[in-house]
Amino acid sequence: MRRVRPALAAGAIAALTALTVSGCGSDGLSAPRLQDSISSTFAHLYVLQQAEQGNPQPSLRSLHSHASCQRGTPGTAQDGPGTWLCLITYYVAGPAYPVVAKYKVDVQTDGCYAADGDGPASVNGSTTITGPHYRQLVNPLSLVDGCFDYT
Amino acid sequence: MTLAAGRWPAAVPPAGAAPQRSGTLVVYRMELAKLSRQIRVRTIAVCAVIGPFLVVAGFHVQNATPGDTAFGQWVHTSGFAIPMVILGFAAQWIIPGLTALVAGDIFSAEDHFGTWKTVLTRSRSRSQFFTGKFLAAVSYGLALAVILIVTDLLAGLLAGTQPVVALGGQLVPAGHAATLEVLSYASEIPPLLAFTAVGIMLSVLTRSSVAGIGGVIALTFVLQVVTLIDLPGWLQVALPSTPFLAWHGFWEQPAFCTAFWWGLVTSAAWFVVCGGVSWWVFRRRTIGVAA
Numbered sequence: 001m002r003r004v005r006p007a008l009a010a011g012a013i014a015a016l017t018a019l020t021v022s023g024c025g026s027d028g029l030s031a032p033r034l035q036d037s038i039s040s041t042f043a044h045l046y047v048l049q050q051a052e053q054g055n056p057q058p059s060l061r062s063l064h065s066h067a068s069c070q071r072g073t074p075g076t077a078q079d080g081p082g083t084w085l086c087l088i089t090y091y092v093a094g095p096a097y098p099v100v101a102k103y104k105v106d107v108q109t110d111g112c113y114a115a116d117g118d119g120p121a122s123v124n125g126s127t128t129i130t131g132p133h134y135r136q137l138v139n140p141l142s143l144v145d146g147c148f149d150y151t
Numbered sequence: 152m153t154l155a156a157g158r159w160p161a162a163v164p165p166a167g168a169a170p171q172r173s174g175t176l177v178v179y180r181m182e183l184a185k186l187s188r189q190i191r192v193r194t195i196a197v198c199a200v201i202g203p204f205l206v207v208a209g210f211h212v213q214n215a216t217p218g219d220t221a222f223g224q225w226v227h228t229s230g231f232a233i234p235m236v237i238l239g240f241a242a243q244w245i246i247p248g249l250t251a252l253v254a255g256d257i258f259s260a261e262d263h264f265g266t267w268k269t270v271l272t273r274s275r276s277r278s279q280f281f282t283g284k285f286l287a288a289v290s291y292g293l294a295l296a297v298i299l300i301v302t303d304l305l306a307g308l309l310a311g312t313q314p315v316v317a318l319g320g321q322l323v324p325a326g327h328a329a330t331l332e333v334l335s336y337a338s339e340i341p342p343l344l345a346f347t348a349v350g351i352m353l354s355v356l357t358r359s360s361v362a363g364i365g366g367v368i369a370l371t372f373v374l375q376v377v378t379l380i381d382l383p384g385w386l387q388v389a390l391p392s393t394p395f396l397a398w399h400g401f402w403e404q405p406a407f408c409t410a411f412w413w414g415l416v417t418s419a420a421w422f423v424v425c426g427g428v429s430w431w432v433f434r435r436r437t438i439g440v441a442a
Contacts, residue, residue: 028384038405044320044404080381109387110396111379111410112221112318127224138224145221146318147399149407151388 028150029107030079031069035086036146037069038115040107042088045140052140053150058092065090069105081109099123103144111150118140168438174275177263178283179290186253186291195249199298203306207233211310221399223281230310231328234303235402238335242395243378245399246339247346249295254288255351255363258433260357267438285351285426292347293340294440304329317403336410341418344395346371346424349391355429387415391421 028143043065051057069086071078071131084105089098102118124141164216210233212224217223220239220348225232261267266323271277312325346367354363387393394414401409 020290029381040404041318041320045316048316048320048322081379082381109381110393110399112396112399114221138228140316140320142219143224144320145224146320147221147403149400149403149409151384151407151413 007120007142018123019061025087028079029081029109029111031071031084033148033150034084034105035067036067037090037146038086038103038113038121038144041144042067042141043090045144046090048140049129052131052137054128063090063092063097081107083107084113086115086149089114090129101141110147112147115146117144155288163442167332174279175282175286178280179277179286182257182284182287183255183290186287190337191252195252195295196298199249200296203234203237203299203303205308206237207310222315225316229313229315229328231312231315231323231325231332232307232308233310234307235315235334235335237303242339243375243392244345246295246299246395247349247371247392248368250288250292250343251292251348251350251364255354255367256352256360257284257288258429259360259363261359263360271438277434285429288347288351289344291345294341296336296340299339300318300333303336304332304367311433317402317404318399319402321404322432323402331401334401338398338401338414339395340440341415341422342391345391345394345418345421345425348422352425352429355433367428389417389420391417394418410422415434 001141010099028067043063044061046063047060048059065088067086067088069084071080071082071084086103086105086109088101090101091098099120101120101123103115103124105113105115107113112123119125124139127142129137129139152298199409207230207318214224214227220236222235223240226236235242244403257261261270275283290318308329314324315328317323317331348369349370350363353366354360357363357366371392374390377390378392382390394411394417396410397414398411
């Protein structure tokens with residue numbers, strides 16, 4: 001009996017700490033977090049795509065990629081898991097020529113998402129791209145997987 | 152004969168005898184010896200060793216990719232993607248199930264065979280039995296984790312060591328990828344031990360191996376459904392299955408470990424609470440009354 005109580009007390013304290021502390025300061029699966037994550041991941045993958053196609057590689061910084069994500073209709077709460085629509089804007093030919101890539105994004109409760117390319121077809125429409133010597137390679141932009149910190 | 156709680160005969164070492172090995176250690180070794188001879192444990196070990204290689208072979212002979220899971224589209228590009236796909240699939244239900252096959256049975260087997268009366272009248276105390284069996288189940292879980300880390304990494308290396316595209320879109324070179332892979336698998340150990348404790352608790356509470364093993368497997372399925380629901384943040388973090396997903400953060404750019412640290416707290420809480428309940432019940436249980 002004497003040895004049981006400390007164990008139980010320690011367990012209760014640990015459980016309580018886990019419950020209370022984790023409830024604080026969390027704004028979860030929000031649009032800004034998703035936008036930051038997907039635009040950065042997209043930029044990395046765009047550079048990779050250009051490299052694999054044998055094109056000149058743009059620098060990450062020069063792309064100035066940023067995203068705007070919306071969940072459901074504007075009336076829907078703009079946080080939580082489910083299907084989001086993201087428009088990623090980036091610049092390959094100077095600030096006057098923005099390109100917008102569209103993605104249908106399935107966000108899971110653990111902060112991970114799978115984004116399915118929805119155009120333009122030349123960027124993310126096909127699952128494969130043609131590399132040097134006509135090699136067929138995985139198109140990194142067709143399906144974009146990523147995660148962000150939701151805690 | 153009835154051994155009411157708290158009134159079992161204490162072990163008295165014979166005067167002048169050579170110093171005995173710790174009773175807990177004796178129980179622990181006996182349990183490990185028993186485990187290593189079980190067909191079930193041997194089968195799991197063999198499956199854990201050859202399973203990853205079978206998966207690699209399976210991917211090798213076909214063109215399709217498991218595109219709906221993280222790293223899935225890269226399985227033909229880099230060998231480092233394959234263990235991560237396996238982890239993505241297996242983490243939430245295979246790992247708890249495998250550890251429960253031992254943990255959910257280790258106490259209730261004695262009930263099943265009616266051997267508590269026999270073992271507890273030996274010169275080992277109830278706490279020594281509890282600690283020894285608990286540690287044996289934990290050791291089995293750890294051994295399983297180590298086997299999985301090694302075999303999955305080797306199977307992946309066999310498939311190729313090209314740089315892998317991580318979750319931040321960045322290309323990770325082989326050396327760093329191997330490190331991240333080992334870290335990702337190692338991050339499964341705390342939740343694995345939490346589920347080991349859940350299995351032990353069910354085994355002690357129900358005195359039934361079916362409930363001990365099946366209970367954990369049922370719990371993992373329930374948790375998998377619950378994970379689909381948009382829960383409040385604190386509840387999500389408190390679920391024992393959430394820490395299995397913490398490894399995703401290691402592969403981000405920049406990497407984040409907050410999910411892992413929370414997972415550590417959650418796993419520790421489940422481990423301590425379930426272990427504590429098991430001990431509390433086991434210590435007070437009356438053993439030997441005809442059922």
